Each structure stands twice: as C-alpha cells, then as structure tokens.
Amino acid sequence: MNHPQWVALTIFAALFLFVAWLGMRASRWRRGDLDQLQEWGLGGRRFGTLVTWFLVGGDLYTAYTFIAVPALAFGAGATAFFAVPYTILAYPIFFMVFPRLWEICHREGYITVADFVRGRFGNRWLALAITVTGIVATLPYIALQLLGLQVVIAALGIGSVGIASYLPLLIAFVILALFTHSSGLRAPASIAIVKDILIYATTLTAIVYLPMRLGGFAHIFAAVPRTKLLLEAPGPHSTGSYGAYATMALGSALALFLYPHAITGVLSSSSSRALKRNAALLPSYSLLLGLLVLMGFFAIAAGVAQNPRFATGFHLYGNSFSVPALFLQLFPGWFVGIAFAAIGIGALVPAAIMAIASANLYARNIHREFIDPQPSERRESRIAKSAALVIKLGALAFVLWVPTDYAIYLQLLGGIWIIQTLPAVISGAFTAWFNDWALLAGWALGTITGTAMAFATHLTPAYTLHVAGWSLPGYTALYTLVLNLALAALLTPLFEGIAARTGRPATS
Amino acid sequence: MSYSTPPGPDSDPRTPASTDPARASRPYRLSWWYLLFLVQFVAVLWPPFYNRADPYWLGIPFFYWYQLLWVVIGGLCTAVVYLATRRSP
Numbered sequence: 001m002n003h004p005q006w007v008a009l010t011i012f013a014a015l016f017l018f019v020a021w022l023g024m025r026a027s028r029w030r031r032g033d034l035d036q037l038q039e040w041g042l043g044g045r046r047f048g049t050l051v052t053w054f055l056v057g058g059d060l061y062t063a064y065t066f067i068a069v070p071a072l073a074f075g076a077g078a079t080a081f082f083a084v085p086y087t088i089l090a091y092p093i094f095f096m097v098f099p100r101l102w103e104i105c106h107r108e109g110y111i112t113v114a115d116f117v118r119g120r121f122g123n124r125w126l127a128l129a130i131t132v133t134g135i136v137a138t139l140p141y142i143a144l145q146l147l148g149l150q151v152v153i154a155a156l157g158i159g160s161v162g163i164a165s166y167l168p169l170l171i172a173f174v175i176l177a178l179f180t181h182s183s184g185l186r187a188p189a190s191i192a193i194v195k196d197i198l199i200y201a202t203t204l205t206a207i208v209y210l211p212m213r214l215g216g217f218a219h220i221f222a223a224v225p226r227t228k229l230l231l232e233a234p235g236p237h238s239t240g241s242y243g244a245y246a247t248m249a250l251g252s253a254l255a256l257f258l259y260p261h262a263i264t265g266v267l268s269s270s271s272s273r274a275l276k277r278n279a280a281l282l283p284s285y286s287l288l289l290g291l292l293v294l295m296g297f298f299a300i301a302a303g304v305a306q307n308p309r310f311a312t313g314f315h316l317y318g319n320s321f322s323v324p325a326l327f328l329q330l331f332p333g334w335f336v337g338i339a340f341a342a343i344g345i346g347a348l349v350p351a352a353i354m355a356i357a358s359a360n361l362y363a364r365n366i367h368r369e370f371i372d373p374q375p376s377e378r379r380e381s382r383i384a385k386s387a388a389l390v391i392k393l394g395a396l397a398f399v400l401w402v403p404t405d406y407a408i409y410l411q412l413l414g415g416i417w418i419i420q421t422l423p424a425v426i427s428g429a430f431t432a433w434f435n436d437w438a439l440l441a442g443w444a445l446g447t448i449t450g451t452a453m454a455f456a457t458h459l460t461p462a463y464t465l466h467v468a469g470w471s472l473p474g475y476t477a478l479y480t481l482v483l484n485l486a487l488a489a490l491l492t493p494l495f496e497g498i499a500a501r502t503g504r505p506a507t508s
Numbered sequence: 509m510s511y512s513t514p515p516g517p518d519s520d521p522r523t524p525a526s527t528d529p530a531r532a533s534r535p536y537r538l539s540w541w542y543l544l545f546l547v548q549f550v551a552v553l554w555p556p557f558y559n560r561a562d563p564y565w566l567g568i569p570f571f572y573w574y575q576l577l578w579v580v581i582g583g584l585c586t587a588v589v590y591l592a593t594r595r596s597p
Contacts, residue, residue: 081572081575084576084578085552088548088582089548089553089582091582091583092549092582095590096545216567217567217568220567229571230559230560230561230571242555249552249553276590283586287576287579287580291576
C-alpha cells in the first residue's frame, strides 16, 4: 500500500472529530424528549424542507454509491449510467405516493412503514413480512457503508495488515454508535449538512479541475474503449442491453423509497408539502451523482490502473479503488483529505439512518407486536436504541469477517426483496382494495422466485426471459414484482369471496 | 420557502392517533398536470432515443449529456406540477 498521506490524514481526522462532536450535540437540536421513540427515531417529525433535503439526500446518496457507481463506469462503462435515469424516475414516483403516505402516518401516529401496513390491512403477519424484508435488505447496505469507509481509510495509507488496519474503522464505528445512541435521528440530520457541503464542494471542484488536468472532456472520452462508451446495440430478436438498462433504472426507482431508511427520512419531515418541494429539489443530488459517474471515465483516462503505486489498492478493493486512486494521483494532499472525509462522513450518515430505521422496525413491529404489547414510551425507545447497536455490530462483523463480495451479493438480493413490499405499501397509500392474505401470497411468491432467479444467474441483477422467440434480459426485481402484483390481484377477489361466504369480515 | 404549514390538526405532532379508518381513505384526486411526469419516463426509458455519441457537447457524448439534461428537466417538471397542484388538496 502507499505511504501514509499525512496532510490528507490530518484533515480527514479533524473533520471526523468535528462531526463526532456535532452528532453528540445534536441531541439538543430542536429539543425533544429522547425517551420517546417518535423523538429518537423520527426527530420528532420536525424537519422542514431544507433539513429534509439534506437528510434524505445524505440518506440516499451514500458513500457506497459514490465509490461503487463510478467503479462500475470504470469497469463496465455506459451501463453504469443507469443510475441517472434511475434517480430521475424515483422523484415523480416519490411525489405521487409519499406525501400521501406521510399524511396517513402522521394522522395515525405511525413510526414505521410496517405500522402503516398493519393499520391499513389489519394483518400482523403481512406487517411482519414487511418488517423482516426491510431489516434484512438494510443490513448489507450498512455493511457496504462501512466498506466504503474502509476503502478511503486504506487509500489514506494506513497500514493494510494486522490490527492497526482495523483501528480507524473501529474508531469510526464507535463514533457512529455513540451519536446514534445519544441523539437518534437528529445526529445524522445535522451531520448530513456538513457531509453535503463537503460532497458538493468536492464534486464541483473535481468536475472542473480534473478535465483541465486530463486535457478536456474530448480527450477523456477518447480514452474510453469504444465498447464501453455506449450501450451495446441489441441483436435480432432480443432487447439486449437496452432492456436491461431500462428495467434496471425503473426497478431501482420503484424500490428506492421502499427501503426503511428512505421511509424514515420521509416520515421525519414536518409536512407533506416539504416532501413535495423536495421531489423537485432532490434531483440536484442526481446531477451530482451523474457527474460522479463520469469520474470513472476520468480514472480510465488518468490510467490509474497502470500506476504501480495503486497496485495493492486495486488488488484489495478491485475497481472500488478507482476514484480514491484518481484523487490521490491528481489532487494535492489537503484536497484529498477533504474529499475522503466527504466520502467517509457520507458513510456515517446513511449508516446511522439505516440503523435507526431498522431499530424502529424491530421495536414497533416485532417487539411490541409479538413480545411486549404494552411497553412504556421510555422502554420502547430503549429497546430501539439497543436494537440499533446490535444491528450496527452485525454490520461491523460482516465487514470484518465476511468476504466483500458477499455484502455486494446480499445488497443485490436486498433490492429484489425490498421491491416485493411495493404492492402493500404503495397500494395502501391509495386504496384498501387488495386483500391482506393475497398481498402476503404475492410477497412470498415474488421473494422466492426472485431469490431463485438471482441464484440461477449467479447473483447478477439481470435475468433473461424467453418469450415467443424473443430473449428479454431485464432486472429480476422488476420481473418478479409483476408476478407478485399479478398473484395479489388474482387472489384478492377469490379471498374476499371466501371471506364473504364464511362470514369473516373483509378487511377494510 | 416562505410557505408555512397550514394550521390544523395535521400540523401538530402531538395529535392523538385516530382510530377511524375512514379518515385515512380520503379519495385521491389525480391532476392532469401529472401527465408531465409521464414524459420523463418515456424520455429516459427508451435507450434507442439516446444511445449514440453524436452530437458531442463540450466533448461529452450525447448519451451522457442527454440524460444529465433530463435530470434538470425532470426537476423542473416536478416543480411545475407542485406549483400547479399546490392549491387543490
């Protein structure tokens, strides 16, 4: 590994200490009784348009995104750009569904999405399916944040062998655990502001400065191999990479706001109006993400993979090392410190929100529902705080002892799993037409089929359907969602009919 | 950003949880303005529209700047829909 970058390291450490202090102080921000779950786990639903913008932006555009998406462009080229239509389409969906969901949750005092499904469909088992899916899909996501943190720490040149290599990660983890425990959602909300200022400053500087150093955009794109520059045109009787690209974008957009951490960000907002405004304001992050994808091409043009200085980094972290290597090669030490701190803090914010969101789910929809139905407010928030700690320890253990690829595979499966909650969540915002058991059957079919398809394709996101002589490669999550919806729609009249005949009241 | 939350039970975070499911079932009114959203879906989900390098802009192939441009247009569309539908609940 390269030598320690002292200037960068000092700035990185200073910024980290600053956000640690900020996160601890956040408990006093918009002060509320942190012994209530609504205060600890949703920031008292007090965040207006601007704080929601920072919080949801910090929540969805994570350190892992900033490392992995450019890495995909570096390795696979144009395909990586699906992240752009993906984040374009997420917002119209968000605008139409989530302000309405917010209003119902606010009126009924729901803290989690499973509370919402429980109240809407009156079925604790359906709510349990939503809860378990949410927690299981979120865990590998937290692990990937810690992994993103590990990549930048390694890039700063801190020993890559023995206990010492894990020390910075452990320190970051302790900081994360402390401020989440003491301040709840207020901590990531306040830190998100610092993180976003750093991310915007870094990206905008890089997008202007790096093309100047690399001889302009024309020169950069000339260095990209022809096969990576555009999507491969489909052959006869196939939708080829076009179908895969479009279904990846649409499926990811549909899944995005179903993740517990996204919904926690939504519910912590102070009004549905703040959410609608954010649907128009949050695309500024998508623009940032699009510009960051281009950094993958900058890294190709800069020839970082051929630089012997980065050989160990690429060996350990693969293409994920491309953006850190690009910054180390072309920027002065002090700027590298700021940029890496942006990514590192960018890991803490979503990791904290994800842990809180999963903890809320556990406290409300497993513990309260199945173990202790009448907890005091104080006890409920304590349970959530402990659950958050256990979840984070699980993610840490994952990063330390499980091979990196597994976290990536699990996150891929997580996308397929979380989208299966869509029929219950989104239909629930508009209508109570679906039967609860039909929704549960659809969920089960989608989850099982999706998992089987993912294993059949050796844990890659696209599955090729063969219909009438055409081959249709597409995002497994989207295909199985259609299956799930079809079964739920088919069984609903059937189950309601049986319920009417046997006298069981149909769910309203 | 000068609009404040309208007064009413919804603006009070301590509103007691209601148990009346009928209140949650207020009908959803679709606006014609929402058709603006549909344009974005068509524009970015049909790669044959944009899977080419020419014309370049500032040295960036069409494939990339077209989709980045739609981020901006998409944000503007949402803003228009928000402003147009703000008054009707």
